[in-house]
Amino acid sequence: MKFDVAVIGAGAAGLAAARMLSGAGKRISLIEARPRAGGRVSTLHVPNLPLPIELGAEFLHGEAPATFNIVDAAALPVCELPDDHWWSRDGELTAIRNFWGQMDRVLARIGALKHDIPFAEFLRAQRSVSPRQRELATMFVEGYHAAHTDRMSTLALRTADEEQSEPKQFRLAGGYDAVIEWLRAGIDPQRAELRFGTVVNRVQWSKGSVAIECGSTTIHARAAILTIPIGVWKAPRDQEGAITFDPPLRDKERALSKLEAGHVVKIAFRFRERFWPDVNFVHTRDRFMPTWWTAAPVRSPILTGWAGGPAADALLAERPSMIDRALDSMSRAFGVPRPRLDALLAGTWTHDWQSDPFSRGAYTYAAAGGSGAHDALAKPVQHTLFFAGEATSSDETGTVAGAIASGFREAKKII
DSSP, rough: OOOEEEEEOHHHHHHHHHHHHHHOOOEEEEEEESSBTTTOEEEEOTOOOOOOSSSSSEEEOOHHHEEEEEEHHHHHHHHHHHOOEEEEETTTOOOEETTHHHHHHHHGGGGOOOSSOBHHHEEEEEEEETHHHHHHHHHHHHSSSOTTTTBBBHHHHHTTTTTSSSSEEEEEEOTTTHHHHHHTSSTTTTTTEESSSSSOEEEEEEEEEEEEETEEEEEEEEEEOOOOOOOHHHTTTTSTTTEEEEOOOOOHHHHHEEEEOOEEEEEEEEESSSSSSHHHHEEESSSOEEEEEOOOOOOOOOOEEEETTTTHHHTTTTTOOOHHHHHHHHHHHHHHOHHHHHHHEEEEOOOOTTTTTTTSSSSSSEEEEOHHHHHHHHSSSSEEEEEEGGGOOOOSSSSSSHHHHHHHHHHHHOO
16 A cells, blocks of 8 residues: 655654544554653653652643644643742752843844854853853753754854743643643544554655665555654664665755764652752753752652753763762752752652664754754755754754644645
């Protein structure tokens, strides 16, 4: 059977595309390497714990239509997070006043930049930026964007952070998987074939025809939408999850050379009782785990640690002792002796997205010189190969909203 469209990847982008295409009467094959849908959205519902554990995406950044249309359509409960940020020095917490305003003042200086440079170089040239603002800006790029400041495109920051003027953040009370399930439930079963646990090895294509090799099986379609993460795009050919294109996609390879897969370590800790004050985001200079957040506005004995960029690299190098190192960081951040933390600890959850062959990193950021690479990656090839996913979104890179919007975007092109 020849399908109208093959969709590679059942993350948020692939599900959105499949939903729209099947609803328009197209015959589709949705191919996913994992045994589940969701991609880098991975929600755990733990018995006797009222809140879900998010191993991947957790927040809704701003009120993006792509996600909030689903929230409204599915009547999903969301909580708005308190926008309070605290700085920890030797366990003493001090409020960071006007966090987003300070970021805006630093990033507003990008407007005068004519040629792209790494953000670290840009920051060194800003003589009037205070040491505290310099520190916060570095922490923001490394943590929020999961990037290395000596690689991150400065010009990309100018377009990627429109949400800073609307810094609201939300959390889905029942878990991010509710968004994934809504997308999946809307795929017409009469028009769609869903293949989970199916790894794509090769995509052979010519105008109007695609042959997708999955082990001993070949799936034929008139067109394909690829929603694979940047880390998988860049995987060496001999490694699990890597996809070979025949003929090669040289324009895409050039775009990919300007994009990076951010590194992240996220660990959720459950304690028998809360030991922290009523705060939300806590930032430190810690080498291994510099950012922490609570379940606020919900009172829950869950504390989440986050390391991005260089901190993630340092923590990943400590495997298999990452939990131990993170607890040491927590002890310093909250001024709580390590033996007390060990006595209160009831559980930990994490997922190594860097070693996962079907993600090979977290979300995407543009390297210096790559401010237009997202749009270049998104451009279709001969109306046969189409490209979606957060890496193809120039204004909502790294978000589930960007992924969903890109899936709908490509489906509309085909329809």
